[in-house]
Amino acid sequence: MAHPGKAPSLEVLGYNYWKTRMKAYLLSQGSEIWDITQNAAYVIPEQRTTPLQVDQYNANNKAVNMLFAAVGDAEFQRVCHLTTAHEIWTTLADHLEGTAQVKASLFQTHRREYENFTQKPGESVAEMFDHFQSIFNKLRANKSLTDHLPTDHEQVLKLLHTLDPKVWETTASAIVEGSSYDTLTLAQLHSKLKASEVDKQLRSTPQGGGSKSLALASAEGACANPVTALLCLLCLCCRFQRSSWTLWEMKICAC
Numbered sequence: 001m002a003h004p005g006k007a008p009s010l011e012v013l014g015y016n017y018w019k020t021r022m023k024a025y026l027l028s029q030g031s032e033i034w035d036i037t038q039n040a041a042y043v044i045p046e047q048r049t050t051p052l053q054v055d056q057y058n059a060n061n062k063a064v065n066m067l068f069a070a071v072g073d074a075e076f077q078r079v080c081h082l083t084t085a086h087e088i089w090t091t092l093a094d095h096l097e098g099t100a101q102v103k104a105s106l107f108q109t110h111r112r113e114y115e116n117f118t119q120k121p122g123e124s125v126a127e128m129f130d131h132f133q134s135i136f137n138k139l140r141a142n143k144s145l146t147d148h149l150p151t152d153h154e155q156v157l158k159l160l161h162t163l164d165p166k167v168w169e170t171t172a173s174a175i176v177e178g179s180s181y182d183t184l185t186l187a188q189l190h191s192k193l194k195a196s197e198v199d200k201q202l203r204s205t206p207q208g209g210g211s212k213s214l215a216l217a218s219a220e221g222a223c224a225n226p227v228t229a230l231l232c233l234l235c236l237c238c239r240f241q242r243s244s245w246t247l248w249e250m251k252i253c254a255c
Contacts, residue, residue, distance in 0.1 A: 037089050107142040160175065
């Protein structure tokens with residue numbers, strides 16, 4: 001088997017992200033590694049006389065080593081006395097994720113945050129989606145077996161009704177009236193809103209860029225007038241001793 005590489009760091013990633021990454025890491029080392037981590041009934045036998053006992057023992061040792069390598073000093077002190085991967089995994093979960101009662105309370109808190117979500121003034125499409133996804137991830141992390149998570153399409157409906165109407169009323173109306181509205185996914189909504197945002201930015205760019213070019217052209221043309229040229233010379237003489245010139249004065253004198 002190839003070298004497993006460095007285990008995801010709990011200190012760097014934070015527990016919720018680490019938990020998902022660590023599960024994927026353990027699975028990548030073999031299904032038996034993850035299985036032993038989830039096996040609450042496993043106890044290390046004093047003697048290992050069957051192939052199954054040997055395989056489970058080896059899998060547990062590998063999983064324990066990987067978990068120890070993934071935690072920092074503070075969490076290592078909390079679990080270093082434990083001997084099975086399942087004990088380490090559940091101890092970390094109870095301490096960092098909370099008990100079922102704590103998770104139920106957090107789920108209700110984040111559900112209210114989800115329900116009250118609105119687009120902030122001036123918030124871009126990317127920023128809004130990142131904010132929304134962060135709230136949904138916290139909901140998912142604290143969900144119990146009986147809790148309901150909004151479906152992908154329900155999240156689409158939520159976002160559409162929380163867009164800033166001053167900016168998105170026309171775009172939102174077009175999406176609602178579109179033929180794909182009933183099956184619209186979150187990724188498709190992001191794509192439509194992002195395309196509209198880019199289009200708005202492109203429409204506003206030429207006007208601003210054109211005015212600057214016009215002003216610059218006017219300044220350059222002014223120096224072709226003999227009277228203006230004389231004024232430029234006088235300006236140069238009068239301001240020679242100044243420690244700094246304005247951009248306009250430097251432009252005229254350069255003519």
